[in-house]
Amino acid sequence: MSKTRTRFAPSPTGYLHVGGIRTALFAFLLARQNKGQFILRLEDTDQKREVKGADQHIIDSLHALWIEYDEGPDSGGPHAPYRQSERLEIYKKWAQKLIQSGRAYADPYTPQEVQAFREQAQKDKKPFLYRNHRPKNPPAWDGSQPLRFKSEPKPYQWNDAVMGELSTGPEVIDDFILVKSDGFPTYNFAHIVDDADMQVSHVIRGQEFLASVPNYLNLYEALDITPPVLATMPHILGTDGNKKLSKRDGAKDVLDYIREGYLPEALISFIATLGWNDGTTQEVFTLEELIKKFSLERVGRSGAHFDERRLQWVNGHFIRTIDSGALYTLCQEFWPKEATDYDDEYKKSVLELIKERMKFLAELPELSRFFFVDLPVDETLISSHKQLKKMDSDELKTLLNAAKAELAESDFSATDLTNRLNGLLTITHTKPAVLFSLIRIATTQAAASPGLAETLHVLGKERSLDRIDTQLEAL
Ligand code: GLU
Secondary structure (H helix, E strand, O other), X not given: OOOOEEXXXXXXXXXXXXXXXXXXXXXXXXXXXXXXXXXXXXXXXXXXOOOOOHHHHHHHHHHHOOOOOOEEOOOEOOOOOOEHHHOHHHHHHHHHHHHHOOOEEEOOOOHHHHHHHHHHHHHOOOOOOHHHHOOOOOOOOOOOXXXXXXXXXXXXXXXXXXXXXXXXXXXXXXXXXXXXXXXXXXXXXXXXXXXXXXXXXXXXXXXXHHHHHHHHHHHHHHHOOOOXXXXXXXXXXXXXXXXXXXXXXXXXXXXXXXXXXXXXXXXXXXXXXOOEOOOOOOOOOOHHHXXXXXXXXXXXXXXXXXXXXXXHHHHHHHHHHOOHHHHHHHHHHHOOHHHOOOOHHHHHHHHHHHXXXXXXXXXXXXXXXXXXXXXXXXXXXXXXXXXXXXXXHHHHHHHHHHHHHHHHOOOOOHHHHHHHHHHHHHHHOOOHHHXXXXXXXXXXXXXXXXXXXXXXHHHOHHHHHHHHHHHHHHO
16 A cells, blocks of 8 residues: 555543554654545444543544644545444445355354353363354344354464564454444454555554454455554553553643643654654654654654653743744733733733743743732741741841842843842852842742842832832841
């Protein structure tokens, strides 16, 4: 198959987490890189597990992360419908084909009978296989029984674009269900039919399907379909240990990250590097770079560790590199309510300062509140400060009064403030960790702030000196 056509085929059984997005992203990158198509197909054949609204959530998540599909349930395409529950007639036709060629049969057994077979196998210390219990005279398939594949046990050897050369023996091949008694196909059957019908060239999916691949190969043969390139993604593991990713450490809804002010470009870069690298030490990639550089060959075989701190670092990188105007627009919904009455110019200068320390946009209120409102004196800021806690009240007052006198002379330009603050260090014979911390605490009531001179410059003279007075009264 020459054309690259990839697909993301989620089941609408819950929100889309980082692992799902990574699969979608890799499939999308491969399609874009090769000027092919990327398809979204909703695999909604397990009605019991379906979660209402999950399909829309999947669609919203892909859009939010700029992973745009060319064909899909809402956009249509030459192979519509792209929702499996609307394709039942197609599966029925392919099922009939298998029945006609003698490769599928109606399963006549009740759950109790199957249980008895299982127990017998256990007693005989043999693995239980459906193919050992094929009915001699299966009933005609009327849709009320499951339709089972009549497999042809044999060894397989195949190449997985990520995992490399793989092989299995005939013992893993068994008769699996193609169509359930509720009329819906199984994933095992439907995805093979759909991938063939939609001319999918590469199947990129999670590790949980790897063990079933030999059975899929068996079915491809029975249907006379050339298998697509198969690429298995390794698990994403939690930060500590080798456990599979849990909700706590990142298996959360990707839209939650968007809501917290993670930028799409940061999420894309971070997720792409969960298990993939370009062979250099480059850690952050734009979407254009990923489209150019991505390759399945450079996806690692072992699990990738999800580290939220690294995500924050990558996000901080993009916060500091995207255009200031664009960042300001993105921040609109995150300002603290105290910022409401301030004009754009003031807020822009605040943002320029605090973006240096910002990891995600929802931190904006915490990092910026003191620029908008006089916070009450917090005595613990001094009592818990390594150096300041050793000084008595008179010493602190003397130092702060000296600072006040010097700052009162300043025109409050950032340069003049820098010069005067440095001069103060000499005059008062103190270290920045003492003097600057004290002024910082007095003027911000925060444990940390951007550069002191820049902070004072943005706060302005009147406000800064008033706050120093308030602190002096409290000392
Ligand atoms: N519907 C399967 C799932 O959500 C998709 C597996 C595949 O990509 O083929 O896990």
